[in-house]
Amino acid sequence: MTIKLTRRALAAAFSAVPFAARAQANWPTRPLRMIVPFAPGGGSDTLGRLLATPLAAELGQPVVVENRAGAGSQIGAEAVMRSPPDGLTLLLGDTPLATIPAVQAATGQPVAFDTGRDFTPIATLGVAPALLVVASNSPFRTTRDLLEAARARPEAVNVASGGTATSTHLMIELLQMRSGVKVTHVPYRGTGAALPDVLNGTVQAMIQAMATAAPLVAAGQMRVIGVAAEQRLASMPDVPTLREQGVDLVAGFWWGVLGPAGIPAPIVERLQQAIDKSMATEAVQARLPALGLQRLQLGPDAFRTMLVNETARWREVVTTAGIKPE
Structure with missing residues (x-):
């Protein structure tokens, strides 16, 4: 079957590309939400609020921190996973993003999410050794x-x-x-x-x-x-x-920013650059030692690789130890 496009349809198709590009170039035009999957007052909440202020200045829009605690961070993570991939809903993620799917997969439970597939890794923030x-x-x-x-x-x-x-x-x-x-x-x-x-x-x-x-x-x-x-x-x-x-063990806790899967690459790049600049501000740098954090600066690809490797590592531990969730 032959499909004929009218001149108006062709013009509309071609004009959509630069419009999308312009829309992403002007992003963001609305406030952002940063979901912290823990209750207020903890280390993750403190870090999220510390980051939100300079990040809002970098992006030119408010960054509202929203606490969604429950199920060891799973509730907040799933809320972000189900959000539109427009870069306006972010997750202040940490180590459970690797351990939760590892435990669920190793113990035969329904896996709530595949961190490497269901999220867009944007930038890491820091690590703290155990x-x-x-x-x-x-x-x-x-x-x-x-x-x-x-x-x-x-x-x-x-x-x-x-x-x-x-x-x-x-x-x-x-x-x-x-x-x-x-x-x-x-x-x-x-x-x-x-x-x-x-x-x-x-x-x-x-x-x-x-x-x-x-x-x-x-x-x-x-x-x-x-x-x-x-x-x-x-x-x-x-x-x-x-x-x-005498114990060959290196392990710890990490923090990073992610969004739902499918965020356009230009928006991811814009977010990564804004997060890196925000983390480099004097106000943030002065607070990191008190939070026990060492700066870890990984971009989207390296962050995704880290997530995959961490999940595989903890799945092996769960399987070997025979851990059964309560």
Whole structure:
């Protein structure tokens, strides 16, 4: 069948391309939403609000932070996934974007989302290495001390997490795999709920991010006995890495900005540039150490690769450890 286009139809078809280009060049023309998939007041919320101010200045439109907590960040992530791919709805994503689908896939549950397929990675913000912490009056001065105690009395050492199948739980399982030592995992409803029992000695240790641990360390209530990083932290030069203590483990928490799948490339580029400039502002840089973040600057392609690799890594841990979500 032959299709004949009128002169008017042809003109309309050709004019649509420059119109779309002009529309993207003028983007954004409306305020943006940045969904933080956690309750107000936490580290992710603080980072999202810190970023929103300079990002609004860069884009020339307000950036409204909206908290959508629930299901370990899954509710907020799904809200963004279902949004129009116009670049106006963003997700302040972090480590659970890799651990949630990893746990669901490995345990035969319906997978809520495929992070690499259902989102548009835009830019990473920062990383924070995992810290192995104990109460300040704990007899364990180093990671070796804790592991030797667990080796002498298998499963007698309790290590807390923020809940079964959470990122901190997976890191505990990875610590056991890499050290060959068995501890007893004690899940709580959030890492904040675990802190009192760590401080009073009910549980002997936990894995934590710098943002939560730093105030307690500064107050003399908590001690860091190991850092899951490539090298020692400048803020804690006396604390050896886990590798220095015989455990080949590098792991931590990351944060980045994503949108729903299908955002046009020019808008992604505009967002990435605006985010990178915002993160480089003096106001943001001054706050990163207090949040325990080290700047990690990856663009969309490298960010997508990181997501795929992280999800595969945690899926292997879940499968090997036989983790079953509650």
